[in-house]
Amino acid sequence: MRKFVSMKRAGIGIVIPVYNREKELVRTFASIVAQTYRPLHVVLVDNGSTDGSLALCRELKARYGSDDFEVTVTEEAKRGPSAARNKGLSCVKEEFVSFLDSDDEYAPDAIARYMEVFDRRPDTDIVGCTIRVIPETGVPYVAKAIFSERVEPHLFHSTLGTVRYAARTAVVRAVGGWHEDYMRWEDWNLGIRLLLFTDKIVWIKRPPLVRVYLHADSITGYRYAPNASDILRAIAHAHADVERSDSPHKRRLHRLLRYKQMVVAGLCRKEGSPLGAEIYASTMKESRGDTLLKCFLPLVYRYAAIGGRGSAILANLLLH
Numbered sequence: 001m002r003k004f005v006s007m008k009r010a011g012i013g014i015v016i017p018v019y020n021r022e023k024e025l026v027r028t029f030a031s032i033v034a035q036t037y038r039p040l041h042v043v044l045v046d047n048g049s050t051d052g053s054l055a056l057c058r059e060l061k062a063r064y065g066s067d068d069f070e071v072t073v074t075e076e077a078k079r080g081p082s083a084a085r086n087k088g089l090s091c092v093k094e095e096f097v098s099f100l101d102s103d104d105e106y107a108p109d110a111i112a113r114y115m116e117v118f119d120r121r122p123d124t125d126i127v128g129c130t131i132r133v134i135p136e137t138g139v140p141y142v143a144k145a146i147f148s149e150r151v152e153p154h155l156f157h158s159t160l161g162t163v164r165y166a167a168r169t170a171v172v173r174a175v176g177g178w179h180e181d182y183m184r185w186e187d188w189n190l191g192i193r194l195l196l197f198t199d200k201i202v203w204i205k206r207p208p209l210v211r212v213y214l215h216a217d218s219i220t221g222y223r224y225a226p227n228a229s230d231i232l233r234a235i236a237h238a239h240a241d242v243e244r245s246d247s248p249h250k251r252r253l254h255r256l257l258r259y260k261q262m263v264v265a266g267l268c269r270k271e272g273s274p275l276g277a278e279i280y281a282s283t284m285k286e287s288r289g290d291t292l293l294k295c296f297l298p299l300v301y302r303y304a305a306i307g308g309r310g311s312a313i314l315a316n317l318l319l320h
Helices: 024-033 053-064 081-091 110-120 151-157 169-174 186-197 225-244 250-270 275-286 291-305 311-318
Strands: 012-018 040-046 069-075 096-099 126-129 131-134 165-168 201-204 210-213
Touching (some): 012 024, 012 081, 012 110, 024 053, 040 053, 081 096, 081 169, 096 110, 096 169, 110 165, 151 186, 151 250, 169 186, 225 275, 250 275, 250 291
Parallel strands (some): 012 040, 012 096, 040 069, 131 210
């Protein structure tokens, strides 16, 4: 018989947006059923599926719902995982929340590890982890992670990607939840707002707690040009978030965001898109008056366009 860890002090809600995931959701949900922690509240948000996903969500609720394993099934008509996650967040009544994509999996002790940290260190707002990436082809690998409570590493490496953490529900709500008007880099933007809001973060460095499956129609896209408008909108929101914050490093953060935008320009050029040149021109225009950026950003553009990696190290050194 499976031994469950239960902490009466607080519960956790797990929000999963679902769109045409009839096949993958069975595996994802099984990884939650297998959790060694109870009680759990799973919130499944169907986002207008045209396959049997909604019926499957209701079937899973009927099959597994219990006193210590609550399953909520709801729907969100507005398209996009962010709208679905916000709808799910509104259903969470527990003190803590995590977000899982409908084609990924938790390690069996993932939630128990999160909750052990929250219980042991009650001032913690966020507990982060590493993830194991399972590509369609090739060898699985542990994704790079920078264990920091600062904004800068997240700008480069998305340290608080969607499935990389659990957080205090009130904190996610306090920063405004998920932006719903774009469908790429929305987790990157939320991570910036969380890190501007709190530095009370604890990292579980090993083992990886989530398995992320990469495939052509996964929520996490890995091309730039087709998603450029969403990415630029996320960066623009990040500038506004920095400006509204009380960070003493606003100038540096704005510079790093310009750097990030120029990397996107270079990657669009690498993909053969004319958007590369357009984003380059607009980024240089936005950087007028900053002599260092005017000298540095053209190099970043060319380096990214030829597939160069590691330019974030140089940015950290130069863009103070």
